[in-house]
Amino acid sequence: MDGGQDMAARPGAGSTGLIRTRTRRSVGEQAVKALLAGAALLSVLTTTGIVVTLINESSGFFRQVSVSDFFLNTNWAPLAGGESQSFGVVPLIWSTLYLTAIALVVAIPLGLGVGIYLAEYASPRVRKTFKPIIEVLAGIPTIVFGYFALTFFTPLLKDQLGIDVQIFNGLSAGIILGILVLPTIASVSEDAMSAVPQSLREGAFGLGAAKWQVVVRVVVPAALSGIVAALVLGASRAIGETVVILVAAGNNPNLTLDPTVAHQNMAAFIANVARSDASAGSVAYVTIFAVGATLFVMTFLLNLVAIRFVRKYRQVYE
Amino acid sequence: MAVAESAITRKVVERASGGQRTRDLLFRLSLLLCLFIAVLFLGVLLVDVVIDGAGFLSPHFVTSYPSRLTPDTSGVRSALLGTLYLMVLCGLFIVPVGVAAAVYLEEYADPTRWYNRLVEVNIQNLASVPSVVYGILGLAFIVRGPVDVWGLGEGQPTLLAGALTLGLLVLPVVIIVSREAIRAVPPSIREGSLALGATKWQTLWKQVLPGSIAGIATGVILALSRAIGETAPLILVGAGAFQLFDPKVDGPFSAMPIQIFNNVTESKPIFQELAAAAILVLLILLLLMNSAAIYLRNRYETKW
């Protein structure tokens, strides 16, 4: 299939080799490129907008609360009155990461499991039936998940499984959050694995590999870029999820490894205060911008790491 | 795919390794278990909602306005129309912009340039920004600010502003998934096309994009599924919760998730049932939307 063409023809590498230089077409091509770049630029504008808004409003916040107080203090009580008010964001960051971790512990194995099954083991008919079913799970409004966690799953944990959870707890919310994120991971990783050329599998079989070895050692690594994209999308969704946490996990973050108590993540905090009766000019209200800014920076760093990782381990076939 | 497995290689493998067969079986069973758990949760969730809400599902429910005074005749008409308009506008925004951005990043951008890498990290980061922040953004820039869409609304929250805010929220999903779909098209396809004298753009339009429709469709499905249920950004942008007239693109609007949220926080139990019924309507709408995209995905799927 590959007619021995030179790598210079690979798109995206500033190729010049095979493109004929006809003036009229080149201009058209440049126009197209500019237009497409414009679309990509929109994301930059969005980020700029977010950053500008957050910085603008949080500067007001940081004039009243010192940066070190915000980041190093472990007492989080921004909405308390008078002396009890305290702005140490550490518990909130911790609870956010903790809830996300619980969710991912559920979502990654299950999501990848479903994705692998649908891509590699299921017949085309089964796949065409179940992939949409899993995607419906992604579309159920988050409020359903939230109330499910509170009114069905928490009692299940408490009464049926005997785990001593409080009525608002991180375990129930975290697990249900994982189920919420599962379809994203399943669907995107399934797409990635389906796109791996058949020749790779056949080659491995030809060498005598068992089916599971083909899947784990050949297909998954070949689809790694897509699988990591799936995981990152899933993690992103989990870290920023609002309603499930708001309804089922409680109103206070907790600096503890105990999942049976209440936890709160940064997104739920922001939503809670934004909807509240707090006066829009008060320090309590402006806290949401400081928290928003912190979350933004956190996810930015996490994503940088993920991208580095993919770039290092991604394998290009053919 | 399992189906394309050649029969001969299978026999060879089976004869050679009995122990591997057990491991194969175990592996397969554990994967099946994952699928089972996922479907089980979906089933329980749905049954839960259906039990509560099926009683109110009727054509009347879908065509009547909400009512506080007589909850049993309440309907979701204004909210449903609002959601429909929002989804259409949102889709019209995210599909071209998302695919264009994905094409640029995969096909034209030089990955060694710092600004292109910045855009990449940017997009991935935006996927994890909580929806509330998009609401704040939409309020500050689209409703009130410089992007006050074509002077409509004059600083008032409009349906178009809501659609754009939702679009910005889910755009990263479309871009990321579309990129993967485009990336999955083997270079040989591109090279072949170029060798035959096509320009880069022609190659894209006629070979690469059609080959990645399936993946793009997945991205759009996931994106719209997310958008249809989002409450927080719409609340912040100023959507109403209770409206007794049909929405217009440049006027006040309501949406299903907001009406659902509104009902759920009510004191009277009947409102919980109304909320459940509204959720069912939303799910049906979602199914219709998804089916369209899935049909397209199945039809245009390509196997390399």
Add this chain to the structure above:
Amino acid sequence: MKLQRFVAALAGCSALAFGVAACGDNNTDSGSSSASTNAADNQNLSGTIRIDGSSTVQPIAEAAAELFNGEAPNVKITVGGAGTGDGFKRFCRGETTISDASRAIEPDELAACKKASIEPVQVQVGIDGLSVVANKDLAIPNDCITTAQLKKLLAPKSKVANYKELGEGFPDQKVSFFTPGTESGTYDYFTEAVLETDAEQRTKDVQTSADDNQIITGIEGTTGALGYVGFSFADQQKDKLKILQVDGGDGCVAPAVETIADGTYKPLSRPLFMYPSTKTVAKPEVKGYVAYILDNNKEIVEAADYVPLTDELLTQAKADLDAAKPVETAAK
């Protein structure tokens, strides 16, 4: 072209969905409304009214909108519930016509309004009560609790760990509290009225939530739980929990529409407001709407599950509306 067909098919499906939803009859049911003297005039009113703010007052605005719609079908009313604080923010930018509030406007909010040349007019439209509720198994003597005891339990530095510390007759049960959060107007009211401190409540052993339904679920499911919620919420769920009588110094009084309205259920009742601005209230449709709420106060407020204004308060409110005097100084 495959891509073009894809887009066309998508557009086609959405058009279909549109068509299906666009047909349908109007919900013309508006219930019986007591004849307002301006009924005939109301018919000719038109315009758009945007209402946002407190989610507590939201039901009143909604019930009123629905009834008013029957009389003045050309007035388009949208009601939102983004929260009192957010509501004022929007109002003070001119983005909403009327702001719902479960508390009086605060000085910094008033200042923001003044800066934008918007002058809010305060009109009380109803009364809300706070019910003190407990888990069904919590045996409070006589099902009555005094404000002093509440203060002891929930004061900011309170170290009470067991109900028996309150005195004779109280059960030997570890404490557990579920209350609205610090961002809620209900919380503010409780701390001011009962704890008599400035917006502070104990944090130990207390779980907070912004949603009254959630608080009720919490109390229902935890032995020894105690808390407070809006009166209408407790009233709706009275089979799930125990509603305590409150002794504000004059004996035990149970929360009820009558006792909240006449003030015997003290100190746990609070006013509910709507704030049009001097500019918006000059518009006939806006004044018509607010006047309608006052003229039909009992019907509307009860439909929303709150307590209607007493005759005294009603007269005062009508006078406030007619005078349309802007708020000069804010409370607190």
